[in-house]
Amino acid sequence: xxxxxxxxxxxxxxxxxxxxxxxxxxxxxxxxxxxxxxxxxxxxxxxxxxxxxxxxxxxxxxxxxxxxxxxxxxxxxxxx
Amino acid sequence: xxxxxxxxxxxxxxxxxxxxxxxxxxxxxxxxxxxxxxxxxxxxxxxxxxxxxxxxxxxxxxxxxxxxxxxxxxxxxxxxxxxxxxxxxxxxxxxxxxxxxxxxxxxxxxxxxxxxxxxxxxxxxxxxxxxxxxxxxxxxxxxxxxxxxxxxx
Numbered sequence: 001x002x003x004x005x006x007x008x009x010x011x012x013x014x015x016x017x018x019x020x021x022x023x024x025x026x027x028x029x030x031x032x033x034x035x036x037x038x039x040x041x042x043x044x045x046x047x048x049x050x051x052x053x054x055x056x057x058x059x060x061x062x063x064x065x066x067x068x069x070x071x072x073x074x075x076x077x078x079x080x
Numbered sequence: 081x082x083x084x085x086x087x088x089x090x091x092x093x094x095x096x097x098x099x100x101x102x103x104x105x106x107x108x109x110x111x112x113x114x115x116x117x118x119x120x121x122x123x124x125x126x127x128x129x130x131x132x133x134x135x136x137x138x139x140x141x142x143x144x145x146x147x148x149x150x151x152x153x154x155x156x157x158x159x160x161x162x163x164x165x166x167x168x169x170x171x172x173x174x175x176x177x178x179x180x181x182x183x184x185x186x187x188x189x190x191x192x193x194x195x196x197x198x199x200x201x202x203x204x205x206x207x208x209x210x211x212x213x214x215x216x217x218x219x220x221x222x223x224x225x226x227x228x229x230x231x232x233x
Contacts, residue, residue: 011217074204077205078206078217079200080176
């Protein structure tokens with residue numbers, strides 16, 4: 001599974017990483033916890049300060065993961 | 081309604097954008113423009129060396145277009161143009177350009193203000209300010225959120 005990060009998260013963790021989550025990681029929420037285990041320094045941003053996006057659509061925490069998709073995490077936006 | 085948006089990867093000239101925008105108009109009596117410029121000082125007073133605007137390969141441009149279309153539909157404007165920078169921006173350079181045109185001034189003012197309030201909080205961009213005293217990722221302020229929320233009424 002590919003995971004992409006933007007903004008502060010991209011700077012901390014890299015723009016794109018490959019993740020092979022353990023069996024049972026079948027929701028966005030569970031994937032966040034897997035990422036937090038790997039990147040504890042980014043736990044606040046991963047858990048509370050980012051939204052998940054799949055196929056250019058924002059998804060909820062209980063969105064079911066197939067394991068083959070690319071998931072992106074968006075920190076708070078800031079344009080203008 | 082004529083709507084044009086562009087994500088600019090390089091420095092752009094707001095005067096040139098205005099000239100292009102103005103050249104497409106026919107019988108409008110009001111044109112409003114806004115240019116957001118990279119400030120030379122951070123909120124803490126440190127000298128800013130530059131901004132970096134991270135963007136999404138598809139959703140950033142889509143968000144600019146959605147905001148511009150919404151602004152055009154919500155207010156009685158005949159034309160709107162939005163140009164937004166991404167990448168590295170130096171102090172003094174334009175970050176964002178918004179132009180609106182309408183028969184009368186009120187619609188043009190409101191559409192430009194609405195577009196900017198949404199761009200600050202909803203454009204798919206992430207802005208980092210690099211200053212001599214450090215770098216920080218900028219997030220919408222309470223004022224930005226309040227400004228955005230007033231259009232929900």
